[in-house]
Amino acid sequence: MDIKKVEEIVEKHHKDSGQLIGILQDIQAEYRYLPKHPLEKVSELLEIPLSQVFSVATFFRAFSLEPRGKHSVHVCMGTACHVRGAKRVLDELERSLEVKAGHTTADKEITLETVNCVGTCALGPIVVVDGEYHGYVTPVNALSVVQGKEKK
Amino acid sequence: MANVIKKLKNKEDLETLENSLCASHNKDGLLVIIAGGTCGEARGSKKIHDAIESSCKKHSDKKISTLYTGCHGFCQMEPIVIVEPHKFWYHSVKDSDAEDIVNSAISGKPVEKLLFTDEKGKKIQIEEDIPFYHHQKKLLLSSNRKLNPTSIEDYISNGGYAALVKALSMKPEKIIDEVKIAGLRGRGGGGFLTAKKWETVRKAQPGEPRYIICNADEGDPGAYMDRSLLEGNPHNILEGMIIGAYAIEATHGYIYVRNEYPLAVKNVTIALEKARELGLVGKNILGSGFDFDITISRGGGAFVCGESTALMASLEGKIGEPKAKYIHTAEYGLNNKPSCLNNVETWANVPLIINNGSDWYGKIGTKGSKGTKIFSLVGKINNTGLVEVPMGIKLKEIIFNIGGGIPNNKKFKAVQTGGPSGGCLPESMLDIPVDFDELTKIGSMMGSGGLIVMDEDTCMVDVARYFTEFLTEESCGKCTPCREGVAQMLWILDRICKGEGEEGDVALLEEMSETILEASLCALGGTAPNPVLSTIKYFRNEYIAHIKDKRCPAKVCKSLIKYTVVEPNCVGCKACAKACPVDAIEQTNKPATIKGKVSDKMKIHSVIQNKCIKCGMCIESCKFDAINVE
Numbered sequence: 041m042d043i044k045k046v047e048e049i050v051e052k053h054h055k056d057s058g059q060l061i062g063i064l065q066d067i068q069a070e071y072r073y074l075p076k077h078p079l080e081k082v083s084e085l086l087e088i089p090l091s092q093v094f095s096v097a098t099f100f101r102a103f104s105l106e107p108r109g110k111h112s113v114h115v116c117m118g119t120a121c122h123v124r125g126a127k128r129v130l131d132e133l134e135r136s137l138e139v140k141a142g143h144t145t146a147d148k149e150i151t152l153e154t155v156n157c158v159g160t161c162a163l164g165p166i167v168v169v170d171g172e173y174h175g176y177v178t179p180v181n182a183l184s185v186v187q188g189k190e191k192k
Numbered sequence: 193m194a195n196v197i198k199k200l201k202n203k204e205d206l207e208t209l210e211n212s213l214c215a216s217h218n219k220d221g222l223l224v225i226i227a228g229g230t231c232g233e234a235r236g237s238k239k240i241h242d243a244i245e246s247s248c249k250k251h252s253d254k255k256i257s258t259l260y261t262g263c264h265g266f267c268q269m270e271p272i273v274i275v276e277p278h279k280f281w282y283h284s285v286k287d288s289d290a291e292d293i294v295n296s297a298i299s300g301k302p303v304e305k306l307l308f309t310d311e312k313g314k315k316i317q318i319e320e321d322i323p324f325y326h327h328q329k330k331l332l333l334s335s336n337r338k339l340n341p342t343s344i345e346d347y348i349s350n351g352g353y354a355a356l357v358k359a360l361s362m363k364p365e366k367i368i369d370e371v372k373i374a375g376l377r378g379r380g381g382g383g384f385l386t387a388k389k390w391e392t393v394r395k396a397q398p399g400e401p402r403y404i405i406c407n408a409d410e411g412d413p414g415a416y417m418d419r420s421l422l423e424g425n426p427h428n429i430l431e432g433m434i435i436g437a438y439a440i441e442a443t444h445g446y447i448y449v450r451n452e453y454p455l456a457v458k459n460v461t462i463a464l465e466k467a468r469e470l471g472l473v474g475k476n477i478l479g480s481g482f483d484f485d486i487t488i489s490r491g492g493g494a495f496v497c498g499e500s501t502a503l504m505a506s507l508e509g510k511i512g513e514p515k516a517k518y519i520h521t522a523e524y525g526l527n528n529k530p531s532c533l534n535n536v537e538t539w540a541n542v543p544l545i546i547n548n549g550s551d552w553y554g555k556i557g558t559k560g561s562k563g564t565k566i567f568s569l570v571g572k573i574n575n576t577g578l579v580e581v582p583m584g585i586k587l588k589e590i591i592f593n594i595g596g597g598i599p600n601n602k603k604f605k606a607v608q609t610g611g612p613s614g615g616c617l618p619e620s621m622l623d624i625p626v627d628f629d630e631l632t633k634i635g636s637m638m639g640s641g642g643l644i645v646m647d648e649d650t651c652m653v654d655v656a657r658y659f660t661e662f663l664t665e666e667s668c669g670k671c672t673p674c675r676e677g678v679a680q681m682l683w684i685l686d687r688i689c690k691g692e693g694e695e696g697d698v699a700l701l702e703e704m705s706e707t708i709l710e711a712s713l714c715a716l717g718g719t720a721p722n723p724v725l726s727t728i729k730y731f732r733n734e735y736i737a738h739i740k741d742k743r744c745p746a747k748v749c750k751s752l753i754k755y756t757v758v759e760p761n762c763v764g765c766k767a768c769a770k771a772c773p774v775d776a777i778e779q780t781n782k783p784a785t786i787k788g789k790v791s792d793k794m795k796i797h798s799v800i801q802n803k804c805i806k807c808g809m810c811i812e813s814c815k816f817d818a819i820n821v822e
Binding site for chain 1: 230231233234235267268270410411412413414415416419420451452453454487489490491492493494495506507508509510511512568570571572576577608611642644646650655658659662666668771773805807808809812813
């Protein structure tokens with residue numbers, strides 16, 4: 041783990057503690073989660089208590105203190121997706137991937153998560169796989185969408 | 193396009209730039225507009241843009257240009273392509289259509305198969321004639337189709353930053369007056385008078401620094417107009433903020449934007465850099481002596497951060513916990529300094545008011561609600577997308593004239609407005625005009641503009657449970673009524689949906705709601721019971737059906753439904769058995785009847801109830817209507 045990266049990130053945000061969320065987002069983008077050591081480094085560089093860094097890291101749903109899988113799968117649970125059956129899509133993915141939302145598969149390949157709304161309601165139910173949006177997902181095609189077999 | 197653009201030292205520089213950009217613009221030329229935005233890109237608009245570009249190159253003698261814009265609003269019909277000057281409006285375009293589209297620009301004859309077909313089967317050529325667009329009044333969204341959001345030149349050549357020039361020649365008090373006379377109210381949900389907030393901020397803590405904040409933490413699930421504005425026309429928001437900053441004498445601003453909107457973050461970041469390069473943000477803006485800069489902060493995905501005090505706490509690098517409301521952020525906000533927070537759509541209205549004047553703006557809308565409002569019309573509706581309508585229009589007109597009603601001949605049941613803080617309204621309420629005060633009167637609210645349409649297959653108890661679950665997860669946990677109360681309401685609703693509801697549950701929900709509404713610290717808790725209260729008010733019989741009859745009338749709640757095979761329809765094709773993930777469908781010995789003949793090979797199937805997980809895969813896979821939900 042290269043701690044220099046953390047220094048660079050904090051520097052990019054002008055050592056501004058007001059930018060703590062942004063700093064943690066950049067660190068998470070680097071490591072795919074928030075490891076302990078970088079958090080300590082952030083606290084040291086910003087001169088704020090580690091408890092504050094930890095509170096922010098655990099308050100916001102965007103952050104994870106556990107390593108995430110290689111691929112991220114976000115099932116949109118917005119209202120428009122909900123009334124079109126997003127829960128059934130999520131249920132099927134939890135069942136077929138054998139993982140609960142918010143967790144990573146045993147082989148560390150996929151982290152399954154929910155998101156409140158990605159704002160592409162016309163296409164609902166939506167599943168975002170590694171940043172790519174897939175619309176009109178059903179329980180029948182959900183797994184193949186995640187595995188990349190489905191055409192958009 | 194103009195060469196390297198230098199920093200603009202004064203308003204004359206901006207005018208010169210605008211003139212030169214307009215002069216170099218080929219007004220009568222052929223232009224193919226491709227709608228981008230997140231919805232468009234999700235459907236492949238980038239690929240289509242590339243295909244059209246390369247097709248244009250084949251006809252280089254015709255001088256056809258392309259324009260890659262933000263969202264055009266009719267999200268369901270994406271990818272959308274428009275051909276100018278013929279105004280041909282194409283939908284559901286594929287990259288293989290590129291050549292045909294370019295040829296249609298040259299020949300002036302539209303590609304029939306890509307045109308919109310109305311319900312009578314008639315082809316419609318141009319945008320304005322399509323019912324979805326025809327009834328709208330696009331003041332804010334109309335610019336999205338005219339410009340490339342990453343090009344400040346496009347914004348300027350379309351008259352951008354003219355309002356800023358005008359504002360800088362006005363006294364700050366006069367700007368606030370204009371916004372006041374225009375009657376602009378906050379579009380984020382509360383509908384507070386914008387000018388009143390500005391006045392308070394301007395007068396608070398004399399001599400101290402003050403801040404401008406743009407709330408782009410659009411957390412209401414099902415609402416995405418702010419995303420579309422930021423993605424499609426980011427300079428408009430920046431311009432509104434700069435004018436606001438000048439009016440209240442702020443020197444720094446923040447845009448707090450959802451990280452779940454990567455394209456909006458990208459486009460507004462590019463826009464800010466370009467505006468800074470040109471000197472429209474920074475020191476001594478256009479030679480006026482006014483300094484103002486902006487920082488973009490990405491949110492951490494917490495709904496409560498849409499609340500002003502929580503948002504400001506998170507801008508200070510703290511967790512998003514709200515403060516008690518007796519401290520006004522207009523006086524003691526970010527870093528305890530006066531702070532003016534408005535949402536994206538509110539800021540977008542500011543340049544419009546300055547450019548056209550308050551009298552003009554005041555003529556649009558109702559007595560108490562002026563201007564237009566953008567709604568995201570989603571859910572069980574034929575025409576899904578963003579619609580911009582004048583205040584005062586009836587909900588009925590939006591849903592049926594613009595939205596085209598409910599798909600698959602289903603019946604309308606309810607429309608949900610105001611997100612998790614709002615309520616569900618039945619058909620009898622659809623004559624209500626879109627107006628801040630009218631919507632509040634009937635137990636809902638304008639909110640940020642989500643309109644989620646529900647049909648007869650939507651269970652209203654499940655919807656109430658959904659919002660309550662959402663709010664339980666999003667409650668920051670600081671105050672007890674919200675943290676514990678909403679969680680208890682969820683527990684009760686869970687029981688009802690599982691068929692374990694008891695008599696008295698509805699009364700208990702109502703009683704708890706009263707306490708939570710009264711005693712919560714911030715607006716999240718203070719409005720959290722609304723979805724439950726409004727569904728009880730208008731759909732009480734559904735609660736009764738769940739509690740007394742242990743029945744879910746909409747056939748949604750898993751514990752209360754059963755999948756069965758409709759024997760006369762079953763042909764024994766095994767599609768359901770193959771689709772079933774838990775082997776809960778078996779073949780019986782009964783022969784299937786196919787087209788009136790008893791088959792000697794095919795057997796009717798049946799569902800093994802104790803194995804069935806009610807995932808609905810069988811119903812999706814059956815082509816013969818042979819699976820029933822009861």
